[in-house]
Amino acid sequence: MQKGIIKPKRTPTLISTYSVVGKKEHDGPLGELFDEYCEDDKFGKDSWEKAESEMQLRAMKGAMSKAKISDDGVDILLAGDLLNQCVGSNYGLEKFDISYLGLYGACSTCAEGLGIAACFYGGEIFDTCGVVTSSHYCASERQFRFPIEYGGQRAPTAQWTVTGSGAFIVGAGGKIKIPEVLFGKTKDMGITDINNMGAAMAPAAIDTIERYFKExxxxxxxxxxIITGDLGFEGSEILKDLLLKDGIDIRKNHVDCGLMIFERKKQDTHAGGSGCGCSASVLSADIIKNLEDKTLSDVLFIGTGALMSPMTLFQGGSIPSVAHLVRLSSK
Amino acid sequence: MQKGIIKPKRTPTLISTYSVVGKKEHDGPLGELFDEYCEDDKFGKDSWEKAESEMQLRAMKGAMSKAKISDDGVDILLAGDLLNQCVGSNYGLEKFDISYLGLYGACSTCAEGLGIAACFYGGEIFDTCGVVTSSHYCASERQFRFPIEYGGQRAPTAQWTVTGSGAFIVGAGGKIKIPEVLFGKTKDMGITDINNMGAAMAPAAIDTIERYFKExxxxxxxxxxIITGDLGFEGSEILKDLLLKDGIDIRKNHVDCGLMIFERKKQDTHAGGSGCGCSASVLSADIIKNLEDKTLSDVLFIGTGALMSPMTLFQGGSIPSVAHLVRLSSK
Structure with missing residues (x-):
């Protein structure tokens, strides 16, 4: 009999978190909440990919500094990003003298990492785990769609990849508990539109949320x-509609990180933000702080990821997606 | 104080395994040992990438069939490959109704997956975990170097990406135990030659092996x-030489999956095999069987991965690597 919701015997907590974002994200509604930002999105580097690695490095260093621990105080790093072969993480974290596990869950990677860290702590495998994910608008656009210099027209359903990174230290003694984790199953509803990731990811979020409330x-x-990672406007509407048809009404308390990070109309981000750095930075800068100061006491975070590549779409494939659930509680 | 070697309290075992390879691998020294192979390397599909996904699907189905379990008997799938955004795994496993965690550790992914599965079982998070990884020569070549139709000259130090996949079921009741796991740290010694992965990966293997014997x-x-994933000829020589200088002599019992899978001179594979499917298929077809029939009783498997992308090398980056250790024992 398959295991569903994991309730770690030793309850993991979030010890610290740190967020790093680009200028557009800093100009958005959560601007002042991020720990660090960069005016030119380059973070002192000469390529977008290197800038993304630098964000991960700064985010993890920041989280470790807040937790007052150095390399030998972290047992394992769990990290991932959207770049081919996850090089944002590989290069960003190579300076740490800490064991490293690379993850790939597209935009769900933050939830995947937090979930695995919670399991590692809960199962007494490790005492302190670092989790960090990132994305960079310019690096992502040229890899998945067009280089930004091309000036391609964006579809109304397209999302704007967040330039940002969020890091978390999971272990003992923090104010926020992770009492439950539910890993997602891959869902593919036949969506083939690379400019409508929200529609592709919504079915995975629906499946995970329904499994959670059923169990x-x-x-x-x-x-x-109930916070989804980055379904954006289109995906969020689909999620709420379809869940309602199945008798689950999340309209009153649903928010989406992709809709929180930008004023989407004013900032011209169409359906909202996305990317491995979107939910990571929003969770870090906003949700976690509100849990810490008890403005929030219990939230479900569902990271959503579209598991495709340009190659698979060129070959006519549809977009499989996955959504991992992590419960965060300050009760 | 950082945790090193993990000794799971509840000792995980390997319940079953299944390997799927291409024609060249079947023509090699281990040919008859693989569970399944395909004459044209396409596995009934119309692209190399789809063929790779099909291999993962067949390998996991095969391992589940041998273990006499269906989807609801597996708690989680841990999988990865070399393709951009790990689409070999994402598309290969979407047909399963099982929670899915994507991993990226380049050619170390098989060891990464087995290690995480051992932790999940050991920490009583999950009872049954599926692990599967793959690589495909034609898909890899066109992504990392040149399409094979180009007929590019291969360097003597270049390795040949294995067309293959290996799947494993980790849980209770198997003959082979996983008593210890040691996750690797990223090492970057400044190697920039995309045609000499062995040299880039050897330092990571050295670090992990030295940490293991020290602790x-x-x-x-x-x-x-002492089995390395796929250092090939160059990397294996470097590994043995440098370990010897540090007082660790593995010359008598070291083997490398990349050197086992092909008769490298006769089959014109230069420095030997590589890829996420190399160590997975060799482990599955050869090592595990020898452990099961007690020809072997205790082995250290060190999966090695080069964590670069063509983009990072074009931008002048060197190649960071990682090596994860999994001990397999039939004692």
């Missing part, structure tokens, strides 16, 4: 917020 | 074999 004794109103 | 009470002769 747990909770209902949506038990949570202050 | 454990064991010495190399305690093991029947």
């Amino acid at each position: 747990s004794t909770h209902s949506p109103e038990d949570f202050d917020l | 454990s009470t064991h010495s190399p002769e305690d093991f029947d074999l």
Whole structure:
């Protein structure tokens, strides 16, 4: 019989977190909440890819500094990003003298990393785990769509890859608990539009949320917020509509990191933000702080990821997606 | 204080394994040992990438079939490959109704997956974990170097990406135990030659092996074999030489999956095999069977991965690498 919701015996907590973002993200509604930002999005580097690695390095260093620990105080780093072969993480974290596990869950990687870290701590495998993910608008655009210099027209359903990184230290003694984790199953509803990731990812989020409420004794109103990673406008509407048809009403307490990070119309980001750095930086800068100061007490975070590459779409493939759930509680 | 060697309290075992390879691999010294192979390397598909996904699907189905379990008997799938955004795994496994965690550790991914599965089982997070990785020569060549139709000259130090996949079920009741796991740290010694991955990966293997023998009470002769993932000829020589200088002599019992899978001179594979499917298929077809029939009783498997992309090398970056250690014992 397959295991579903994991309730770690030793309850993991979030010890610290740190966020690093680009200028556009700093200009958005959460601007002042991020720990660090860069005016030109280059972070002192000569390529977008190197800038992304630098964000991961700064984010993890920042989280470790806040937790007052150095390399020998972290047992393992769990990291990932959107770049081919996850080089944002590989190069960003090579300076640490800490064991390293690379992850790939597209935009769900932050939730994947937090979930695995919670399991590692809960199972007494490790005592302190670092989790960090990132994305960079310019690096992503040229890899997945067109270089930004091309000036391609963006579709209304397209999302704007966030330039940002968020790092987390999971272990003992923090204010916020991770009492439950539910890893997602891959869902593919046949969406082939690279400019509508929200529609591709919504079915995975629906599956995970439905599995959670079916297996747990909770209902949506038990949570202050049900936060999806980055479904954006299109995906969020689909999520709420389809869940409602199945009798689960999350309209009152659903928010989406992709809709929180930008004023999407004013900032011309169409359907909202996306990328491995989107949910990581929003969670770090906003949600975690609100849990720490008890403005929020119990939230479900569902990271969503579209598991495709340009190559698979050129070959006519549709877009499989996955969504991992992590419960964060300050109760 | 950082944790090193993990000794899971509940000792995980390998319940079953299954390997799928291409024609060249079947023509090699281990040919008859693989569970399945395909004459044209396409596995009934119309692209190399789809063929790779098909290999993962067949390998995992095969391992589940041998273990006599279906989807609801597997708690989690841990998988990865070399393709951009790990699409070999994402598309290969989407048909399973099982939670899915994507990994990226380049050619070390098989060891990474087995290590995480051992931790999940050991920490009583999950009871049954599926691990599967793959690589495909034609898909890899066109992504990392040149399309094979180009007919590019191969350097003597170049390795030949294995067309293959290996799947493993980790849980209770198998003959082979996983008593220890040691996750690797990223090492970058400044190698920039995309045609000499062995040299880039050897330092990571050295670091992990040295950490293992420093922390454990064991010495190399305690093991029947010390198996590296795919350092190939160049990397294996570097590994043995440098370890010897540090007082660790593994010359008598070292083997390398990349050197086992091909008769490298006769089959014109230069420095030997590589790829996420190399160590996975060799482990599955050869090492595990020898452990099961007690020809081997205790081995250290060190999966090695080069964590670069063509983009990072075009930008002048060197090649960071990582090596994860998994001990396999039938004692």
